[in-house]
Amino acid sequence: MRALAPLRKVGVTGRGLVVALPYLWLVLFFVAPFVIVLKISFSDIDLAIPPYKPLIEWIGKNSLAIKLNLNNYAFLFTDSLYVHAFLNSIKVAFISTLLCLLVGYPVAYGIARSSGTWRNVLLFLVVLPFWTSLLLRVYAWIGLLKANGVINNVLIWLKLIHEPLTLLYTPLAMYIGIVYSYLPFMILPLYANLEKMDWQLLEAAEDLGCRPWQAFYKITVPLSRNGILAGSMLVFIPAVGEFVIPALLGGPNALMIGRVLWDEFFSNRAWPVASAVAILLLILLVPFMMWYQSVQRRESAGER
C-alpha cells in the first residue's frame, strides 16, 4: 500500500490504523463518559437542567476557576445508608460467587471429563439460556417461587406442606436468581481450564498412594486455580453492581448499591451524589479487575 508510505514515515503503521478504530470507540464510549461522570461527581447540585453546577467557570477575563466539591464523597462515607449498601453489595456478591463456585465446579468438571459428543451437548445446554432474555428468566423464577407459584403448588399437591412457603422476597430467592443468572460465567472459564488438564496426572497421583478424592484436592484443584479465579472474578465484579435481580426476587429490603445509585439518579435527581457512588464503585472494583487480568496473563503464558 504505497499510499501509506508517507504516513509510515511519521510512525503510522497499517497495524496501528486497524487498532485505532476500536481505540477510538473505547475513548468515545468509555473514557469520555467516565470523565464526564467524574466531573459531575465533583459538582454542586442545582435545580436546573442539567441538575448540576458547572465545574469550570470563567471569573473575569483571564481567570479560570475549577471548583471541586468534595462534599458528595464525604456524604457517602458518613451516611450509613451508603456504607451499608456498599457492604451489603459486596457481601451478596461474595456469597453468590461462592455458591456459583460450589455449583459450577462439579458441572465444569463433569463436562471436561465427558466424551466428545456429550461434551458439545452439555456446553450447548449451559449456553442456551443466554438465548432468552435475562429479565424473562428472572420473571420465570417469580412464577416459580411466589406463594401460589409452581413450587408451592406442587408441594401442596404432594401433601408435603399445608401452607405455602415464603420463597419470594427472601434472601434465598435473591441468591437463587443471581446464581442462576451468573452460573455460565463460572462454568465456562472453569471448563476452559479443566479441559486442558492432563488426566494422567491423577493416575500418577494414585500410583504414588493418593486415594481419588486426595488426588482431586492435591492435583486437580491447585491446577484449576486460574479457572477458579477467572470464573470468580467474572461473577463477583458484575454481581457487586447487580440490583435488578435483588429488587425483583429479594424484595424492597434487599439493599444494593446499584439500587441506591438508581434512586439517587432518577428519584432524587441528585446527579453529583449518584456520580460519586458510581466512581467509588469503580474504584472498589478496579483491584479485582487487575487481579483478573494478571490471572489471565499467567494462564495464557502457560504457568501453573
Added chain:
Amino acid sequence: MANSADAVKSAPWRDPNARPYVELERLSKSFGDFKAVDDVSLKIYKGEIFCLLGASGCGKTTLLRMLGGFETPTSGRILIDGEDMTGVPPYERPVNMMFQSYALFPHMTVEQNVAFGLKQDRVPKAEIAERVATMLELVKLGGFAKRKPHQLSGGQRQRVALARSLVKRPKVLLLDEPLGALDKKLREHTQFELIGLQDKLGVTFLVVTHDQEEAMTLASRIGVMDHGEIVQAGTPAEIYEFPSSRFVADFVGTVNIFEGKLIEDEPEYVRISSEELGAAIYVSHGISAAPEATVWAAVRPEKIFMSTAPPQATHGSDNIVRGAVQDIAYLGDLSIYLVKLPTGKVVRVTQPNTSRHAEAISWDQQVYLTWDPSSPVVVTR
C-alpha cells in the same frame, strides 16, 4: 541389597523350584468385543528387567496398566510377591509406574514431585528430605531440586519421573516406553544408566516398548507380544537366535525366511527343499515336524557369507546360491546388501567393513551366498 545381576545370572526361569516374584495367571482384558489381552500367563523373577516387546495395539500397554492397577482384568489373576493383587487399587499396590509422558505435577517443584509419594505414606519429614536428596543425586539432578518441570529439558524430566517412581522402593517398577521421547544419543546413554540404576537398587523392572533395540539392550528377558498374546518369552539371545515362529524371527532384527518342504528328517539333520531359494537347505540339527511338512528356514543376514568366488561346498549343492547385488546400503560399520536370486527372491546380507581399503562389491555384481548348516532356524509356524 543383593546385586540383581547375580540374581538373574542364575537364570531363575529355568529352575522349576524358583518362586516367581510377579506372576500373571491367565490374564485377559476385553474392551467390549475387542480382546486386548488374551489369556496371558507369565512368571517374572526378582531382580529381572523384563521387556514386553510388540507393535502398537498388541496389548502390551494394557497388560502393564493391569499390573499397575489402572485397568481391572476381565479374568485371571495377578500375584506380586505371592499376594493376590488382582482387585487392589493402584494406591495400595507395592508397584510404581513411570509414565510415557512422565506425568510430572506442573505446580510442584522437582523436590516436591519426588517427595509426593513419601508424603502420602506419612514418612517423617527428615527422612523424606534425606531420601529425596539421595535419589536426586542418584539420577544426577542434585542441583535441580527447586526447579519446576517446565524449566527442565526432556531428559531431565525423565530422570525426575524415574526418581519419583523409585523413591518409594517399590517391589516392581513399571516403565511405559521410557526412552521413547529421547534422541538417539541420549537414549543410548540412558539405557545404560537405567541398567546401572536397576542393578544398584535391585528393583524388578517391567518395561513396555516397541523399540526392539531398546528391549535387547535393557532386558534380561523379553516377552514378544502380538494381538494380546505373548508369543515367545526368553533372553535376548534366545529370542534372536532361536525364534519360535516367523513372526518373532521377523519382528526382532532382520531375517531372511525361506519357505520350503521337509524332504529329509533325521535326528542329526534335516533337509528342506525350497523353491523360492532355488536350492535345498541343509540344517545341522533335528527338528520335530510332520513328514513333508511346510516349514520355514530363517537365516540372519550376518550369518550369510557373500563372495565373488564360488565357496567350498560342504553338502553338495545345499546351502549355496548365486545372485546379483541389487542394492547396497553403506552404514559405516557394516554394509547391507540386497541380493536378487534367479528365483526372484531378494536376500538380505550384512557384512562388517573390516578393512578400510577393501575391494568393494558393487551393484549388479554376481555373487555366491552360503551359510553354515547350523545357522538356519527352522520354524513350523
